[in-house]
Amino acid sequence: MIVKKIKIKNFRNIESAELKPSKRTNVIYGSNAQGKTNILESLWLFSGLRSWRTSKDAELIKIGSEKSVLSIWVFTEGRNQKIDITIDKNRTAVVNGIELNSMSELAGKFSAIMFSPDDLGLISNGPMERRNYADRVISSIYPKYSALMQRYHRAVEQRNSVLKDYRIHKDLDFLLDDFEKEIVRAGNDIIIYRKRFCEKLKQYCPAIYEGLSNGKENISAEYISSGGNTPEEFIENLKNSRETDSINLATSVGPHRDDFEILIDGISARKFASQGQRRSAAITLKLAESKIIEEITGNVPIILLDDVMSELDKSRQKYILNHIKGRQVFITCCDPSNIEGLVAGKVFNVEKGKVL
Ligand SMILES: Nc1ncnc2c1ncn2[C@@H]1O[C@H](COP(=O)(O)OP(=O)(O)O)[C@@H](O)[C@H]1O
Ligand SMILES: [Mg+2]
Structure with missing residues (x-):
């Protein structure tokens, strides 16, 4: 998928802007609080999902305006297509002139992978962050997975509620038997999906991470x-x-307590990796995700990278700028020295909500 043109109207601090991106790397450059992340956010909305920065659409509309209109011209599914999003009281999307019933229908049309500094939590935070991440990616590829998760959580809740009475009434063990069987049936399917996801990460991450770390790790x-x-x-x-x-009133084992550990040179990245290594590992996961989505769905996502450059050394920066092959990349940065290594692509300077 290639974004050929984007028009932004009354979105965040951007009154009006138009960009014609390169099909390779696009650097969105400027000082703090000028509107760089806002441009990435506007692109992200075409995936049909909520912003990672706010759940309130009203915050997306430029203060003082009634509505925001975003238009994008993309080459996807072998042809040129146009998508418009209007944000006023509701959010609506129009694809090639035809209005969609819901924003979620955009998911099949437009695919983007976003990396923001918060995603460092994927490596640094506890297992929940990684589980949620895996579950999000898996359910975006296999819609049935969400129903499976719901079934599993219902069974766990039922077991937990029986456990409360089980402390006194041991004869309730027959109910626990039933719910535990259901937990294992649904849970085992979840584990199969997640392990498959993990295998895919194992397949794609090494080459990306090697490129990022110059083959050293x-x-x-x-x-x-x-x-x-x-x-x-x-x-x-x-x-x-x-x-x-039954004492803790919680089920202590099962997929809701599982983890997938990221290892760098064989040791836990969460526990031992440096800040730069964590950043590289989190970026690697996201880039691997784009490969997995491409392999399974055939869509090639665009890559949105917010503020990734500052803590990477020169060779890692060069990799990000030039070696994300076959993908259109949008990357924000503040420091001009970060983009010296750019070989092919465009640079957009953003100042006070205007693209110069
Ligand atoms: N709804 C809005 N209307 C007007 N300005 C907004 C709105 N939402 C955010 N902003 C402004 O956008 C600016 C931040 O833009 P952002 O893209 O995050 O900056 P950066 O260039 O640092 O990435 C801030 O000055 C903020 O006040
Ligand atoms: Mg920003």
């Missing part, structure tokens, strides 16, 4: 099941944890 991913390695172990572990779980 290697990266890997490992899925860690809290419930054990087989469905039989899982059901056994649930049964064995009834007593402690």
